[in-house]
Amino acid sequence: MDQAKGNGQAQRRVTPFILSRPHLSVQSQGVRDTLDDPHEAARRLREGTVPAVVGALPFDTANPSALTVPVDLYRQRRVWQGYPKPSPIPACTVSDSLPSPARHVEAVETALKRLRAPDDPLTKVVLARSLLVRAEAPILPTMLVQRLVSDDAGNNGFCVDLSPAGADYRGRTLVGSSPEVLVRRSGRHVTCFPLAGTAKRESSVDQDAAVAARLALSVKDLAEHAIVVEGLKSSLGELCDELDVPEAPSLVQTPALWHLGTPISGTLRDERTSALDLALAIHPTAAVCGSPRAEAAKAIAQIEGDRGFYAGAIGWCDGNGDGEWMVAIRCGEIAADGLSVRVYAGGGIVAQSDPLAELAETSAKFATMLTALGAVEQPVPRTG
Numbered sequence: 341m342d343q344a345k346g347n348g349q350a351q352r353r354v355t356p357f358i359l360s361r362p363h364l365s366v367q368s369q370g371v372r373d374t375l376d377d378p379h380e381a382a383r384r385l386r387e388g389t390v391p392a393v394v395g396a397l398p399f400d401t402a403n404p405s406a407l408t409v410p411v412d413l414y415r416q417r418r419v420w421q422g423y424p425k426p427s428p429i430p431a432c433t434v435s436d437s438l439p440s441p442a443r444h445v446e447a448v449e450t451a452l453k454r455l456r457a458p459d460d461p462l463t464k465v466v467l468a469r470s471l472l473v474r475a476e477a478p479i480l481p482t483m484l485v486q487r488l489v490s491d492d493a494g495n496n497g498f499c500v501d502l503s504p505a506g507a508d509y510r511g512r513t514l515v516g517s518s519p520e521v522l523v524r525r526s527g528r529h530v531t532c533f534p535l536a537g538t539a540k541r542e543s544s545v546d547q548d549a550a551v552a553a554r555l556a557l558s559v560k561d562l563a564e565h566a567i568v569v570e571g572l573k574s575s576l577g578e579l580c581d582e583l584d585v586p587e588a589p590s591l592v593q594t595p596a597l598w599h600l601g602t603p604i605s606g607t608l609r610d611e612r613t614s615a616l617d618l619a620l621a622i623h624p625t626a627a628v629c630g631s632p633r634a635e636a637a638k639a640i641a642q643i644e645g646d647r648g649f650y651a652g653a654i655g656w657c658d659g660n661g662d663g664e665w666m667v668a669i670r671c672g673e674i675a676a677d678g679l680s681v682r683v684y685a686g687g688g689i690v691a692q693s694d695p696l697a698e699l700a701e702t703s704a705k706f707a708t709m710l711t712a713l714g715a716v717e718q719p720v721p722r723t724g
């Protein structure tokens with residue numbers, strides 16, 4: 341951990357930015373400056389006045405971002421190696437559910453009325469809920485990310501200091517293990533790996549295979565997925581040539597879930613378009629927002645209020661424009677005192693969705709964070 345020297349952060353120990361990925365992991369060291377405007381960060385990168393930027397974009401990019409210009413950015417062409425002697429995660433318990441499971445079911449039912457109304461333009465909306473987890477002693481973000489990285493078969497994990505987003509976020513950290521690549525740029529090569537369509541994994545090998553096979557053929561999940569891919573084809577199509585989009589999604593597994601995923605690749609039309617520019621152009625995708633985007637974002641703001649950094653994007657971009665941004669899911673926000681974490685999970689709702697199945701899907705998605713925290717959610721009700 342480093343001593344911060346950036347805007348208003350002197351004397352405070354700052355959690356480094358860490359992104360663990362199988363192919364390339366990064367860790368920041370030190371704070372040269374902080375920025376809350378991602379467009380200004382993109383401009384400074386283009387002008388060459390900053391060497392790199394790391395951090396988080398909120399779900400609603402009209403709100404402040406949490407971006408840091410690090411003193412150094414270390415890269416390794418493998419998963420993040422972590423600290424030699426990690427300390428244990430303190431005992432944790434789920435203390436609150438916001439909204440309650442019953443209210444989440446009601447929110448899904450309300451959304452379904454719109455999704456099923458023939459004259460309503462909304463075709464998909466992603467609705468989320470959160471759990472408040474309390475810890476007996478402060479949780480160190482770096483230790484939690486280390487646990488998440490070792491729990492995940494793909495060794496994905498991240499932690500981001502949210503302080504640059506302003507007073508409301510001072511000392512807070514976003515920590516998670518996201519399987520979803522918003523966008524990666526390496527030279528002119530651009531890739532995305534949107535996920536949408538989910539099923540909970542089973543412990544028996546046969547049942548797990550049956551769940552995966554059902555997901556691959558599920559009309560509802562394929563519809564939900566197609567909306568995301570169509571959206572990306574159009575937003576990425578503005579910036580890339582030769583977009584390669586497979587006809588059908590593939591099955592993707594995390595330790596807790598099966599997803600439908602589509603690996604998309606393309607060639608950047610203008611090499612001045614950076615990874616951060618790309619992230620700002622395509623975020624939020626219909627995987628975390630919905631379609632049409634503006635209608636879905638409005639519905640989410642009405643139903644959930646401000647999502648903060650959940651369902652935003654976390655990542656890095658260097659002075660060459662290369663970088664990687666992950667969708668900020670399977671994550672939680674650690675309070676400044678380290679004594680609580682708010683964990684988030686959502687799911688895409690389409691006309692064919694079933695409210696109780698959607699509630700169960702959010703519970704299954706909490707598993708990534710709750711397992712790392714050693715906490716369990718109270719059983720959710722079988723009826724609304």
Ligand SMILES: C=C(O[C@@H]1C=C(C(=O)O)C=C[C@H]1O)C(=O)O
Pocket residue numbers: 466468520534535536537538599627628651669670684685686687688689705
């Ligand atoms: C919104 C979340 O996940 C997103 C929604 C998915 C779905 O609706 O099937 C799947 C993967 C993610 O794109 C979340 O995990 O909170």
